[in-house]
Amino acid sequence: SQTIHQWPATLVQPVGSPLSLECTVEGTSNPNLYWYRQAAGRGLQLLFYSVGIGQISSEVPQNLSASRPQDRQFILSSKKLLLSDSGFYLCAWSVWVSGQETQYFGPGTRLLVL
Amino acid sequence: SQQGEEDPQALSIQEGENATMNCSYKTSINNLQWYRQNSGRGLVHLILIRSNEREKHSGRLRVTLDTSKKSSSLLITASRAADTASYFCATDAYSGAGSYQLTFGKGTKLSVIP
Numbered sequence: 001s002q003t004i005h006q007w008p009a010t011l012v013q014p015v016g017s018p019l020s021l022e023c024t025v026e027g028t029s030n031p032n033l034y035w036y037r038q039a040a041g042r043g044l045q046l047l048f049y050s051v052g053i054g055q056i057s058s059e060v061p062q063n064l065s066a067s068r069p070q071d072r073q074f075i076l077s078s079k080k081l082l083l084s085d086s087g088f089y090l091c092a093w094s095v096w097v098s099g100q101e102t103q104y105f106g107p108g109t110r111l112l113v114l
Numbered sequence: 115s116q117q118g119e120e121d122p123q124a125l126s127i128q129e130g131e132n133a134t135m136n137c138s139y140k141t142s143i144n145n146l147q148w149y150r151q152n153s154g155r156g157l158v159h160l161i162l163i164r165s166n167e168r169e170k171h172s173g174r175l176r177v178t179l180d181t182s183k184k185s186s187s188l189l190i191t192a193s194r195a196a197d198t199a200s201y202f203c204a205t206d207a208y209s210g211a212g213s214y215q216l217t218f219g220k221g222t223k224l225s226v227i228p
Binding site for chain 2: 006036043044045046090092102103104105106107108
């Protein structure tokens with residue numbers, strides 16, 4: 001069966017420090033991968049998606065970047081964190097079920113920038 | 115603004131009662147999905163309804179879709195304390211390059227009181 005991992009689960013970082021969040025998927029090949037952010041009390045916002053190795057699309061201009069060095073690895077990064085980067089970050093992969101694409105989410109990383 | 119908007123923002127009911135949450139959206143969709151998020155945790159996919167379907171059931175869940183009104187409802191029957199969570203609707207949009215993204219609403223926070 002497929003499994004998606006995210007780490008760390010929680011992270012407290014000072015403003016201006018770098019960031020690296022990792023997401024890996026097991027049990028599937030060539031998945032579409034996604035990074036979402038959920039700010040406190042708000043819905044999900046799509047940050048990046050990837051349809052293959054080295055292929056990254058950015059949905060929202062921001063302080064973050066993403067990379068996909070391997071088929072089942074998706075990394076979210078920042079060179080200098082801002083206070084506004086605080087939030088809950090979710091990685092997701094997608095699968096086709098009955099002709100429709102459905103996304104499955106990892107456990108998330110809670111980031112607090114101080 | 116968000117594509118999917120849930121209503122109400124918060125709902126508190128007694129165990130055993132039914133809970134109804136609504137979602138409205140603005141543009142044409144391919145399908146609509148409902149997700150649950152327990153506090154501080156990742157999203158769990160509940161049910162997907164296609165644009166050509168009007169109603170779908172899964173256990174105690176019943177989802178309806180009215181494309182003429184651009185709205186959907188999620189009904190949880192015989193609620194349990196374990197149903198306490200935030201519920202999100204998500205609509206799809208094709209983004210090209212073989213992928214599509216889900217756009218999420220802000221969610222309805224459901225509290226089921228034992």
